[in-house]
Amino acid sequence: MAAVSGRLLLSSRGWFPFQFFVRHGSKAVTRHRKPMHILRQKLLAVTEYIPPKPAIPERCIRPRQQEVQEPSTLEKLIRRDVEMAFRENKMIAVFQNNSINSEELRLLRHRLLKHNIRMKFFPNQVLRSYLTDTKYKNLLPLFIGHNIIIVSKEPKTKELLQIVRSTTQITLLGACIENALFSRQGVVKYSRLPGLQVIRGEVVSGLTQMTSQTYQLLNNGPVLLTTLLEQYLKQQSEAATGQEDSTKVELKEAERSQGS
Missing domain, CATH: 3.30.70.1730 (Ribosomal protein L10, N-terminal RNA-binding domain)
Structure with a gap:
């Protein structure tokens, strides 16, 4: 009761509890950005860089990725x-x-x-x-x-x-x-080419002709050598026969001369 009565007495006399003032660091913004002049805005708009567009559209350069569909x-x-x-x-x-x-x-x-x-x-x-x-x-x-x-x-x-x-x-x-x-x-x-059988016949005939020519070339040497040897033997036999005949004639003449 004493506490309550004390509070009522203080409030009736106009007494208030202590107040603390706290000073904040932020200040009110009093400066605003000055708007850009209209001429400067126009100059920046005119001189703005616009990248050139490619000669071939990008959709033509990049092929579309088609979905792979499974065949039916x-x-x-x-x-x-x-x-x-x-x-x-x-x-x-x-x-x-x-x-x-x-x-x-x-x-x-x-x-x-x-x-x-x-x-x-x-x-x-x-x-x-x-x-x-x-x-x-x-x-x-x-x-x-x-x-x-x-x-x-x-x-x-x-x-x-x-x-x-x-x-x-x-x-x-x-x-x-x-x-x-x-x-x-x-x-x-x-x-227009001939048939397979005709081509095979031509190939066989060509191979046969080549083998026959090869045989003739290989056989020409021995045949020629044999002919030359035969001719040489014939000439030797004829020379021997001629010598025998001349010897016989000389003997006959010698016998005739002795008999006379």
Whole structure:
């Protein structure tokens, strides 16, 4: 009660507790940045450095990163057929399809089948993906647009050109014959070569002629030596016979002279 009464007495007399003044170090900001003059702003805007733009846009320099998509089941089947066609056939000719109609295409297929030559159709996307990592990659420039592939297990270029000659809606671009690449002119020259049997006969006849010439060259020396020896013996025998005859004549003359 005494404490409470003491507080009331102090408050009634106007007494307050001690107050402490703390001086802070920060001062009020009274200076503001002077705004830039309008002429200086214009001068800085005019003289601002603007980097030159590249001649080629950046989107053209950096190729787009395409997502690698896994081939579908149909593409895998077509790729397997392409691989079998290039592995099992010795002649693979590439033609450009110049809008040939279905009737002429059917007749052409029938004429080719008579010589066991077949016609194939494959998408260019699958062909390019297969040929990129093989030894036939030089054929890639031929597969542009609509193409027809004609294959056969034996190189029948002569029959192929004779059949295709009457069909003007397709054009020969190139071929791969026995693992060798040929242009259109190369295929034409290859078709003019003789058959394999004829070439083998020519090779055998050439080898036989060479062996016969070698035999003659090797045999000329002994034959000539034998002929010379025979001639020498003949001359020696004739000389000996002549000496004997002359001796006999001299003896006869000597006997006649003694008898007389």
